[in-house]
Amino acid sequence: MNIGEIARRAGVSRSTVSYALSGKRPVSPETRARIQQVIEEFDYRPNAAARALKEGRTRTIGLFIPPPARRLTYMQLEFVASVLEAAAQEDLDVLVSPSGDLQEHTFNRLIDGRRVDGVILMEIKLSDPRVPRLQKANMPFVTIGHTAQPDGTWWVDVDYQGLVGRCVQHLADLGHREIALINRSTELLAGGYGPGLRAREGFGDAVSRCGVTGVEYPCGDDVRSGDACMERILQERPEVSAAVTVNEAALPGFQRALHRAGLSVPRDFSLIGVAAQYWAEEFHPPLTSADVPAAQMGAEAVSLLSEHIADPAAPPRHLLLSPPISLRESVSRAPTRD
Amino acid sequence: MNIGEIARRAGVSRSTVSYALSGKRPVSPETRARIQQVIEEFDYRPNAAARALKEGRTRTIGLFIPPPARRLTYMQLEFVASVLEAAAQEDLDVLVSPSGDLQEHTFNRLIDGRRVDGVILMEIKLSDPRVPRLQKANMPFVTIGHTAQPDGTWWVDVDYQGLVGRCVQHLADLGHREIALINRSTELLAGGYGPGLRAREGFGDAVSRCGVTGVEYPCGDDVRSGDACMERILQERPEVSAAVTVNEAALPGFQRALHRAGLSVPRDFSLIGVAAQYWAEEFHPPLTSADVPAAQMGAEAVSLLSEHIADPAAPPRHLLLSPPISLRESVSRAPTRD
DNA sequence: TTGTAGGCGTTATCAC
DNA sequence: GTGATAACGCCTACAA
Secondary structure, eight states: OOHHHHHHHHTSOHHHHHHHHHOSSOOOHHHHHHHHHHHHHTTOOOOHHHHHHHHTOOSEEEEEEOOTTSOOOHHHHHHHHHHHHHHHHTTOEEEEEEOSSOOHHHHHHHHHTTOOSEEEEOSOBSSOTHHHHHHHHTOOEEEESOOSSOTTSEEEEEOHHHHHHHHHHHHHHTTOOEEEEEOSOHHHHHTTBHHHHHHHHHHHHHHHHHTOEEEEEOOOSSHHHHHHHHHHHHHHOTTOOEEEEOOGGGHHHHHHHHHHTTOOTTTTOEEEEEEOHHHHHHSSSOOEEEEOOHHHHHHHHHHHHHHHHHOTTSOOOEEEEOOOEEOOSSOOOOOOOO | OOHHHHHHHHTSOHHHHHHHHHOSSOOOHHHHHHHHHHHHHTTOOOOHHHHHHHHTOOSEEEEEEOOTTSOOOHHHHHHHHHHHHHHHHTTOEEEEEEOSSOOHHHHHHHHHTTOOSEEEEOSOBSSOTHHHHHHHTTOOEEEESOOSSOTTSEEEEEOHHHHHHHHHHHHHHTTOOEEEEEOSOHHHHHTTBHHHHHHHHHHHHHHHHHTOEEEEEOOOSSHHHHHHHHHHHHHHOTTOOEEEEOOGGGHHHHHHHHHHTTOOTTTTOEEEEEEOHHHHHHSSSOOEEEEOOHHHHHHHHHHHHHHHHHOTTSOOOEEEEOOOEEOOSSOOOOOOOO
16 A cells, blocks of 8 residues: 555545645645545555655664673663653654674664664763764764763763762761772773773772772672672772672672671661662662663653754754762761771 | 765666676676775665665564563563574664554554564563554564464464473472462553463463462562562461462562561472573572573574565464473472471 | 666655 | 656666
8 A cells, every 4th residue: 555546546646645644735624534534444654665765864763782692781771761762752763783893784784774864872982983983974873971082972971980989979978998899890891881981080089089998890790790799899808898889780799799798788888889770779778879860861862863863963962960879778887997 | 875876986887786786697897896896985885765665675673572661571681682683693673662552653653654574572462452453464473472362373482381380380299288379460460461371370270280279479570579479478378388480570579578587498488480591590599490591582583573574475383482490499398387 | 798767655846 | 726747766677
């Protein structure tokens, strides 16, 4: 069923059907009604490919997610969900595709084949090869996270550096003198992963500013790694009385290791971090944390992208979010030494 | 940049470029080289919309996931990831879209607008309105899960009924006399959600077959609900010594409630279930379970769908998986009564 | 071995 | 208020 068939059955020309649909020129009520009826009878909808060809846009955006081999964190998942939802609101379809550095094949197909009008990039590195690639292809894009030179690009991010700094400050204020940063995985950091490196930086700054001692531990994004990591900290650095974490997926592992060591949170050990609200609240006891507004970020990303697509020449905009730290129950004054 | 431009710069006709690309007719080495060079210089790729229009297919499939308001379980996530991966392998793009019953808008746009060549449906109900809708639209589809009348459709599923039955049998063999089934949420069950209803059925059958007492408890797909549900069971049914669960997202909650009640697994309470391997192994102690091969299922679904798209007249095929129960450490003999 | 031309289904310009 | 027609970029049957 195509527009010609509809036109024939309604006894009008194709253009009239098209205009009845788009409303871009007046159509008499009777004609419109006749057309509408035929359309409903056959569940007719304009063929997307033909329309895209003619209009030069697909009404589709691409969402590049971290390679699926690595499990998505809850925060990432929430983000993806909100992108899908926001896109649906705007009648945009979303082509989701795994993309590591440059998962050449799919990436090129989407970009050069003009399958999408714009792109959202997740898990951005400080120096990300996909960015110049998209710029060269003249493809509008918004990144979650920002590169080291973020001025010319559209992005939305969380201020890891500042948040981690505030976490350290909070702990220092409560008398903690030796603090650990539990970061993301070694591989991610070595690869130049922004949030991890900015967390490191914020940690370093705050530690010297507050005059406390800091140690950083990398940690894989899973329960088991969290367990192992916390065990190591307790063993290697018994003087550490508190940790700041940006690794939400490992949280249950911390819990387990602390419990096994007979330590109670927050009496013997304080924990604070940047995490999705769900996991912060599910922690035992509920984790004091800056709750990353992943859902809001997804919606904002879509909104920025729409704007960028609508006006490719518009000056880049971005959004650096700094959610407040929600005081829950995982932090207390430093235990006094014997 | 389009095929005409490439042709012009290479000094050949458009058809020659097209053939050089597709290899569907011989092109002289020199010509081919010249064309190739121009193509690379401009990163040319055929416009997807034009190609789709001409060929009558989009090389894109649709994946309908549960509405994002509800969190995806780990199993579902793994499934989505494997679909994306398998599709990428076959050079298919994937349009991911949330879809409840009939999230009319997006659903219709994808189907009637012919934006996709075929569709994968998740979270299928015993009687799912999307099925007849797709059949009427003549759109190839594969479902994860199967309806009550699955004969004419393509699907892949896990044999919840059989697996839950085997779990009950295992517990009964070990002397448990009063067993709980922890099912999915009340809403899901009321909505006709297949796995939940088939688990119920398998449980009922096995309970009478084994001559034990069974109670069913619905439970939301999250940690907190799991905690509350287990607490209720312990309170209302103190004679229950073991539970079968098909609710992996609630697992950490069970752990917590049992721990709070001072019960140790498996000494005081046995737990067995159907779950993703990751959560089964992360349970404390590791959960004896039938590990749902979600990753394999995703790949199979894509493969079935490709087959169905390639030959729309082919007789429907399906796959009912029955993974073995992996013996871990969460089940023991029933404690003897005082 | 290569070129010409028609048509996929739309939208929009031009003409009535 | 409506209809004919060109054009979007590609593929492929037909011709040379």
